[in-house]
Amino acid sequence: MRKLTLWLPLALFAFFAGLAAYMLTQEKDQFVESTMIGQPLPAFALDPAFDGLPGASKADFSGKPKLLNIWASWCLPCIAEAPQLEVLKQQGVEIIGIAIRDKPADVANFLNRYGNPYTRIGSDKISEVQLAIGSSGVPETFVIDSKGVIRHQHIGDIRPEDVPVLLRELEEAQ
């Protein structure tokens, strides 16, 4: 009995070392995924983010699958993903934006410089909708199906290789 107990520390240590070694080989995932996938969008109604486009509400997500893009004019990766959003728009995807903690003038400026792929942009001054759908940063893009159910979450800026993935997700959300 005592013999066995003496091996216990080594066994515990081996377990830890194995776990740590495995975790070192894993990519460190810094993203917090939303657990709202498969759930209907929570009800919301946001004022327009600037004069050019109407605001956004839950009711706007009906008819066909759409993209919900969480972004902000002060966010650098949002500039990087602007061309990809433009591509998606040209493919006939309807993108509804939600601008986080943003000012109308800044939003208008940003769209002037980097293009406007949106049909509507709601202004979320206190991250209310962002929190309600489980998003933890900008930019993030959600695929919403025709019944208003959240189907897919893309965290971070959309790279060219992500475009087909989003298109397929939209297809599947039909």
Added chain:
Amino acid sequence: MIAEIGLAALWLAAALAVLQMISGAAALRAGPGETNPLAIYARPAAVVQAFLAVLAFAMLLRSFAVTDLSLKLVATNSHSMKPFIYKLTGTWGNHEGSMLLWVGVLAASGGLLAAFERRLPELTMHATLAVQGFVALGFYAFLLLSSNPFERLPVPAVEGNGLNPLLQDIGLAIHPPTLYAGYVGLSVAFSLAMGALLTREVNPAFARVMRPWVLGAWVLLTLGITAGSYWAYYELGWGGWWFWDPVENASLMPWLAATALMHSVSVLAARDALRTWTIMLGVLAFSMSMLGTFLVRSGVLTSVHAFAVDPERGAFILGLLGLYIGGAFTIFALRAGAVAEGKRFAVTSREGALVFNNVMLSAILAIVLLGTLYPLLTEAFDVRVSVGPPYFNPAGAIFAIPMLLVMAVGPLLRWKSDKPARIQFELMLIAALVIGMIALVSFFGQFPLLPLLGLGLAAALAVAAFLPLRGRSLKRVPVATWGMVLAHFGIAVSLFGMACEGAFSEERLAAVAPGGTEQIGDFAVTLEAVTPIAGPNWTAMEARLAVSQDGGAPVILTPQARSFWSPPQSTSESALLTKWNGQLYAVIGNQAEDGRWQVRIWWKPFVTFIWYGGLLIGFGGILSIVGRMRVDLKRRAASTKGAQRRADVEALGPAAPQPAE
């Protein structure tokens, strides 16, 4: 040139570590009675190595002092415009520099051990030095192969990147080096434990050699944690002093193990009991400090303090961890069965109380370890969870409360066996204090359970700490006993501070226009003005807050919101008003569009006692070391005198019969 000297010294030191290891191991292989010719090199190798490693560190210090931008490490972590003191402290504010500091201290303590320790059997000493050399070699390899601090840039940089502003603080100057020195002290304890285990010399003599190292490491860890907690308190700007963050836990775990080890080694020294347990704790304490290093540097866990993260280094440290700790536990499993348990004792005895608290400390260690590593475990299954204060506080308290109660009583008990009836009065007094204090505080209002219990225990412990002195002539109490009394009193003081902070803190967050006044506790805080000011490598908005207590003369506090430009980052510099019975903590935030300023103010009664207590605990430890050393030197002097007398008698012996002839 300077950097090349440092690098050369480091390589030479590594070579000497190999020599020390081989020489020490050779001594073990010699048969009984013989001495291996190689064995004589172990001690000198350790001493010279100490000089070389310290020299290497001094060279790096000099490169940082003059901001030698041809060094990669300096260019990435320093800046010519940085205040001089932070250029120096920046030496260990990065991974490579802090590892060099670590090996510097490691080699220095190995050198001290080799130069001055003569009490151990020579064989055990050699085994110890061999282990010490082996440990040092791993860290030299780590530095030289994967994190060379002296790497040159092909083209010297024009300007450095600067140091993380959170680290540009005097707290950083003392906190990490103190902790490292503590970790390293535990490595000596580890080497001694392995040496004793390998040569089957686990006995009181060995415990007496190990004790000052454990005590010293423990004092440094105590002070390091205390300084770190105070640094987080005033630098992070939200008044928290302990976050149960992985990096904080990484420093707490070795402390818990060292606390247990310190008590168990005392039992071994005084009573020749707890042999295996002491060895086990010796290995555990060092493995906790290495585990801490691994967690902090590998970035497997997210932490506020993670600033030197690199998975490749993590793999290297994990390799070392596997080698040393895996090896040590294997030897432990193979050898410890052969070590007898030592003398036995009754439940109600000094040893009984110490064993109880040793087990409780280990249980708390297990909880902290579990809570810290659990998120890592679930991440392996792609599930992310958070474990925080609401878990650690109650789970730790389950074991801490009985431990603190036994701590109050333990020092009153006699060694080997005692009757509870003998200390009836003391037991009643302690119980009355706990219950009385809790009843008194509950009378004044509703407070959370843990702080309430903390207050009761603190009151009882504060009195109980001095009970061992009752009925003794104070002049004749040994210095080491005073050390224990002070350290235990320090626990009470610290606990009192924690409980008060938890139960009575007041918070005021408000948007204040210049000229506006906020009331918190007895204090009226008026925002007089906010002005921009500039520092050497930052600019700031500085608020002038006039604080007046009960309408008295106002004191000016100047919290700042600082923006550093290299690297670009902003920090809140809190302003503290320290009173004997607490601290007023003020922070200035951003300006709202209507021109009002965000002001955060806390009144934290007796919060300073947390760190006063930490200092008392450390001071108690120092007294204990001094006391033990004095006794030891006296004993050594007495034994040399005795030996001399015996030699004299022997010299006289053959001469004595002569007259008869």
Added chain:
Amino acid sequence: MIRWVFAALLALLAVPLAAQDSMPPAPYAYNQLEDPALEAKASALMHTLRCLKCQSQSIADSDAPMAGDMRHQVRARILAGESPDQIRRWLIARYGDYVSYEPEVSSTTWPLFAIPVLVILIVAGVLLRRLGKRRSDGGEAEAKA
């Protein structure tokens, strides 16, 4: 404490704080609720919620804008009469267990509670073995190595 370092420097240059965005924080991000009892409830809850943008801090200890918005949500919901437990559940439904520092017994967290119980059992076992066995030969008899 190192006042001498910058005492000589003039306080003339100042650039505005480099904030992530220029929006004023949400109303309850940096302001307390009027009712101290409600504020105490909100504050206790905020200390146990994780700031998602930070390294490892609660939303009560962070200057990140998102932590401010989360504080606003907590205070606004407390004010609207929701219980702290409801708010925690609302957030867990969106971000999973990660957002809460207070693990609850679930399929992913049960070892956090089972292991301490196990530790208590082991501790009891060790203490009984070491201390409970008060043998008659308990004196020096065992000392022989």
